[in-house]
Amino acid sequence: MIIVMEPGIKKELALKVEGEIKKAGLKPVLLAGTERFVIAVIGDERKLDEKVIRAMEGVETTMMVLAPYKLASKENRSSSIVSVNGCRIGGKKLIIMAGPCSLENEQNTLQIARAVKKAGAVMLRGGAFKPRTSPYAFQGLGEEGLKILKNIKAKTGLPVVTEVLDTRRVEMVAKYADIIQIGARNMQNFELLKEVGKTHKPVLLKRGISATIDEFLMSAEYIMSEGNPHVILCERGVRSFDKSTRFMLDISAIPVLKQKTHLPVIVDPSHAAGDRRYVCALARAAIAAGADGLIVEVHPEPKKALSDGDQTLNFPLFNKLMREIKQIAKAVGREI
Amino acid sequence: MIIVMEPGIKKELALKVEGEIKKAGLKPVLLAGTERFVIAVIGDERKLDEKVIRAMEGVETTMMVLAPYKLASKENRSSSIVSVNGCRIGGKKLIIMAGPCSLENEQNTLQIARAVKKAGAVMLRGGAFKPRTSPYAFQGLGEEGLKILKNIKAKTGLPVVTEVLDTRRVEMVAKYADIIQIGARNMQNFELLKEVGKTHKPVLLKRGISATIDEFLMSAEYIMSEGNPHVILCERGVRSFDKSTRFMLDISAIPVLKQKTHLPVIVDPSHAAGDRRYVCALARAAIAAGADGLIVEVHPEPKKALSDGDQTLNFPLFNKLMREIKQIAKAVGREI
Amino acid sequence: MIIVMEPGIKKELALKVEGEIKKAGLKPVLLAGTERFVIAVIGDERKLDEKVIRAMEGVETTMMVLAPYKLASKENRSSSIVSVNGCRIGGKKLIIMAGPCSLENEQNTLQIARAVKKAGAVMLRGGAFKPRTSPYAFQGLGEEGLKILKNIKAKTGLPVVTEVLDTRRVEMVAKYADIIQIGARNMQNFELLKEVGKTHKPVLLKRGISATIDEFLMSAEYIMSEGNPHVILCERGVRSFDKSTRFMLDISAIPVLKQKTHLPVIVDPSHAAGDRRYVCALARAAIAAGADGLIVEVHPEPKKALSDGDQTLNFPLFNKLMREIKQIAKAVGREI
Amino acid sequence: MIIVMEPGIKKELALKVEGEIKKAGLKPVLLAGTERFVIAVIGDERKLDEKVIRAMEGVETTMMVLAPYKLASKENRSSSIVSVNGCRIGGKKLIIMAGPCSLENEQNTLQIARAVKKAGAVMLRGGAFKPRTSPYAFQGLGEEGLKILKNIKAKTGLPVVTEVLDTRRVEMVAKYADIIQIGARNMQNFELLKEVGKTHKPVLLKRGISATIDEFLMSAEYIMSEGNPHVILCERGVRSFDKSTRFMLDISAIPVLKQKTHLPVIVDPSHAAGDRRYVCALARAAIAAGADGLIVEVHPEPKKALSDGDQTLNFPLFNKLMREIKQIAKAVGREI
Secondary structure: OEEEEOOOOOHHHHHHHHHHHHHOOOEEEEEEOOOOEEEEEEOOHHHOOHHHHHHOOOEEEEEOOOOOOOOOEOOOOOOOOEEEOOEEEOOOEOEEEEEOOEOOOHHHHHHHHHHHHHHOOOEEEOEOOOOOOOOOOOOOOOHHHHHHHHHHHHHHOOOEEEEOOOHHHHHHHHHHOOEEEEOHHHOOOHHHHHHHHHHOOOEEEEOOOOOOHHHHHHHHHHHHOOOOOOEEEEEOOEOOOOOOOOOEOEOOHHHHHHHHEOOOEEEOHHHHHOOHHHHHHHHHHHHHHOOOEEEEEEOOOHHHOOOOHHHOEOHHHHHHHHHHHHHHHHHOOOEO | OEEEEOOOOOHHHHHHHHHHHHHOOOEEEEEEOOOOEEEEEEOOHHHOOHHHHHHOOOEEEEEOOOOOOOOOEOOOOOOOOEEEOOEEEOOOEOEEEEEOOEOOOHHHHHHHHHHHHHHOOOEEEOEOOOOOOOOOOOOOOOHHHHHHHHHHHHHHOOOEEEEOOOHHHHHHHHHHOOEEEEOHHHOOOHHHHHHHHHHOOOEEEEOOOOOOHHHHHHHHHHHHOOOOOOEEEEEOOEOOOOOOOOOEOEOOHHHHHHHHEOOOEEEOHHHHHOOHHHHHHHHHHHHHHOOOEEEEEEOOOHHHOOOOHHHOEOHHHHHHHHHHHHHHHHHOOOEO | OEEEEOOOOOHHHHHHHHHHHHHOOOEEEEEEOOOOEEEEEEOOHHHOOHHHHHHOOOEEEEEOOOOOOOOOEOOOOOOOOEEEOOEEEOOOEOEEEEEOOEOOOHHHHHHHHHHHHHHOOOEEEOEOOOOOOOOOOOOOOOHHHHHHHHHHHHHHOOOEEEEOOOHHHHHHHHHHOOEEEEOHHHOOOHHHHHHHHHHOOOEEEEOOOOOOHHHHHHHHHHHHOOOOOOEEEEEOOEOOOOOOOOOEOEOOHHHHHHHHEOOOEEEOHHHHHOOHHHHHHHHHHHHHHOOOEEEEEEOOOHHHOOOOHHHOEOHHHHHHHHHHHHHHHHHOOOEO | OEEEEOOOOOHHHHHHHHHHHHHOOOEEEEEEOOOOEEEEEEOOHHHOOHHHHHHOOOEEEEEOOOOOOOOOEOOOOOOOOEEEOOEEEOOOEOEEEEEOOEOOOHHHHHHHHHHHHHHOOOEEEOEOOOOOOOOOOOOOOOHHHHHHHHHHHHHHOOOEEEEOOOHHHHHHHHHHOOEEEEOHHHOOOHHHHHHHHHHOOOEEEEOOOOOOHHHHHHHHHHHHOOOOOOEEEEEOOEOOOOOOOOOEOEOOHHHHHHHHEOOOEEEOHHHHHOOHHHHHHHHHHHHHHOOOEEEEEEOOOHHHOOOOHHHOEOHHHHHHHHHHHHHHHHHOOOEO
16 A cells, blocks of 8 residues: 655654554555655555545545455456356356346246257346336246246256345345346345355356446455355446446456456346347457356347346347357357 | 337337337327327326337337336425434424444444534434445444444434345344435345335435436335335435545535425435545535535544544534534524 | 426416427427326427527426437438548448557657558558647647658558647648547537538547537537538547546447447547557457447557557557457458 | 556566656655565656556556646645636635626627626626537627627626637637636647637636546646636536436535635536526535635526526526525625
8 A cells, every 4th residue: 555645744644654554564664755755555455444544644645556355356366267057157168148137937938048048048047036226117026936947947958047136035046046146236235245155156246337346346355255256247337428328338347357357257238238239239349358258138029028128139139149249259269 | 208219110110109008008199200200108107117118119219208206206295304203304404413434332432422412413323234345344333333322322312323234134223223224335225125115214315326316216216115205315426537536426416306306305425525624515515505414424533433534524523514504504594 | 309398387388389399390299198298399300409498488308309410310321431542431341540649750650650551550640739638748749740641651651640639720730631630628629620621631530538429429510511521430438437447438339329320430449448458358349349440559669659658559469459350350241 | 656566577677667767857766565566756756757657567557646737736825816807716705707608699698797797796708609519509609799798898897708619719709808718628628728828818717527626627737837827717517427417516626626726616507507497506505615606697588598598597596596695605704
């Protein structure tokens, strides 16, 4: 940590900060500039609380040198693969997860599962518990939906990914899901993160709509610090001033995450776009930028889907998407 | 709802949309423009799912005419007052809540409570469960903290406001708290909203850091739709591109909310600023813009606070803030 | 245009709005909803000033149905190609422009031009007039830089693109440049847009760092409305809350622009990333998403470049970028 | 400047950075941390180009310790007052500028000038050259408008503030205006800044819609570095994700600017709100937060105004605003 003191303060204040650093077992180096004191901290600065230092009298600002996360950090290991029923997420092969936004009934889910499997998807997505902006909107089938997933998995062999919204449901969801999804709205629901951390099931962690990359990785760290290293990160668009798309896909998050963490990174082009006309282009871009896979919304008749119909692909469009990303995958030395 | 069709489509597609509207018991009016069809919906458009309509073939975009929330809407009633142990939030008298970010121990909480009460605060804030970005940071005292609040309330008469993070703790927190706080990170934790909705205790709902005003009010609607009308809204700054302050206080949210909802609106200048040097100016601005109160972080020695020390006021600064906002209150026809 | 009136107003106010619409030669359709009046406008709504309508008593909000731009609109034509010295921007062949951020001297510019040409670039970029945040930073060589460009073009055959900052320099820059660049900071410098519109030279228009897609297209419309149809749009990243990259590349802008306008769209991955480690990934994503080309910063020794060294590629990195995007180009049916 | 090197690099790279620092006449201090090298620079770091350092091999990131602006910095002087025809901007007395968005004709300008003067405004605002998003919108009266301002000033004694858009018009505008306005869109039109810097006329510099505070002050520095110290800063709202108001007034910019610069700061609540219903609340908040004045749009019949009618106050509303801010001014120890 680098600590910049206010200009013109007495040296005593800088010495107090030095004292605080020593108390934490670290070594301060005091630099007397022409206008200010600057203090550099030698050692594992994560032992210091940056906010406590900032609160001290005479401190103008601070800068962390080390990443605030340890387990998720690239400094820890170069890359990791999350294995789910034989699928290896983070390897050469891209992992495509597809399915309806909300689960509706077994028959239509089976139809979707077969169609996406045929097109090359290796996992089925589908929401049983749905976070909806309005209390009056369809909230999902609940455990009935989870049972549908179980049956479809039995029939198709596709592992399933589904979202959990509530600490009280983690055990139930973990029983049915191969991957537990934490949605964007819950990225900083720390109690939920701890609870899924305890399950040791693979977790698909979506980035919050205005989370910085560091906050995103700190949320992964929450799960990992409970002893669950099986975290898959998912970029799904951030909030911006422009309303042409529902969210703005942060395509640079992919290379940035690849630089900072060893965890696999997938992309959700459906929620980012919010409009099916743009989903294929975003999917291609994601793979080209280095993503390890995609999670895509598919429905036989999007306009009849119980949620998110406007961004959902029908079967012909999903087939087109798969054909296109196969080409891109090859171009970047990956495969599907 | 106004539905704009894509240019150059066949009339059949517009007729299908008409059909969907009629099915919901509403009346469509089809307008044939020079380049496009536009369909206006007569009746309570909230019976339609905007996303379903958007997903229909040939639909370019839609616009809601009515607010998507009903109970929170100004169309419902002009203003409401939330009563807490004799404090009326939303009336002529401004309500100032103050206290430490995190509860630390009974002795220091009592010291703070007495100091802020003397200065004019009428409620005590203090976190027992703390949402922290890092899993390695202090997470709060838990139920021990709630017991401290209970004891301090008994000794000072100040009602207490404290945060709940987990559906499993709602009952416990409701037992001790006079107002249950939902933090910014949980504004769209819908399960938690429903759970506090069921308690019928007053709820202080903080705006998410990138929530639109409409999303904020939809979250209030979640609580209210469970039968709990006692919702207090709290603006606490939104995320922006500028890093001079921790968040950007959205001062216009105050008059906008006053235009759209009957619920009382308070402001948290401490989290918005993230820097104690700016807290007083933001507090004055909030009252001048029409806020019904403030929630402020106070600690006898901010640099020793277990969290958020950089934005916490010490006692002399809090006294200064109270003197200043008393003047502003008078200027806008309010009182403290 | 759809005009939504406030709830509970007198019909007279709606009739006044109707009057305003008729005055503009358009046809109003008044719809009496259960709670409000809504007025739809039939005809070319661009004859109305949306703000004037919004300012009328009783008007709550308005929605434009038609794009506010005409010449740039896809409704006008499906796609257009800008020809520059035999290069066709917007066709099957991708156009790669490369070169230094700032021009430094003839010798090093020639070295760069030859290197990027060899790697496959077909145009040379280089700044003679530089917009710098600080008045104390290097401001460019001015006309001397333009002369360097002219000489390098003579020696290598590469057409040149360079920025103009000032209406008083448009004539001079137009004399030397094959494409005149309008930088992000000047996207709404309307006097400059009009001036380059009058030159009839191809214009590379960069998107402002917080311009909406519609504002971007309105700025293209400024140039086109002066009789200059040769506009190339350039996405170069927008401002966001996350500081991992200098700007956030809005990858969805590519398919959105392709949906809304016939103009060619290129991408500047260098300014978006602000960090050379991420430039290749963004370049691949841009081509995968459908961009018609790239503009990239290249320098033999980036750390010695007079500006933007941190995001500039050296020759080996640029060669790598070209190899990679050749593969992506093939995957999306394009070529270099 | 603090320079953080990448982890695990060879010491040589750090020594090369040291060399660069010494070449600039500054003193480097090399700190060997447990995982990385960190280099602190002693001396006036503004002699270094941060980007050049960042571009060096092995450099991970840098942090400036000193403000990048000198003349505008609080470190330079504590506060400054800009005098305009006897009005002192930045003193105890608040300065209210009011008038139409666009100038229309002499008669109606005189009517407005008299009305706002009577209500307490001490300067007249009015646009002769208008930056409009659409090329098809009214672009202002040009020099005819400037002549109107001159005549109205002669009749009412009110000094006038008006915008300049083009370097070629600076001389003309300077001849008529008492304060030259640089609009938000031109905040980084550096050629224009230099040109108004040369005039030595007071300049009202509006913040760009996504400019950071530091960029804003760097633009002030451009004007000041040409020898013109008479700069008045104006906060007018920034772009955000929420569309309830046209822009989001950054109320914290006021105390932040007061902390960083000695220049006076005023606020434009009209453009921030974009809706006259919110203008008074924002004006009150601005004064409460410490602004030195306001610039407000006023028109006898806003719906007939040639631009920005939706955010323009009529006379009764402006009178109300003045009454309200008189109360706030008193509450914060200022006067009107």
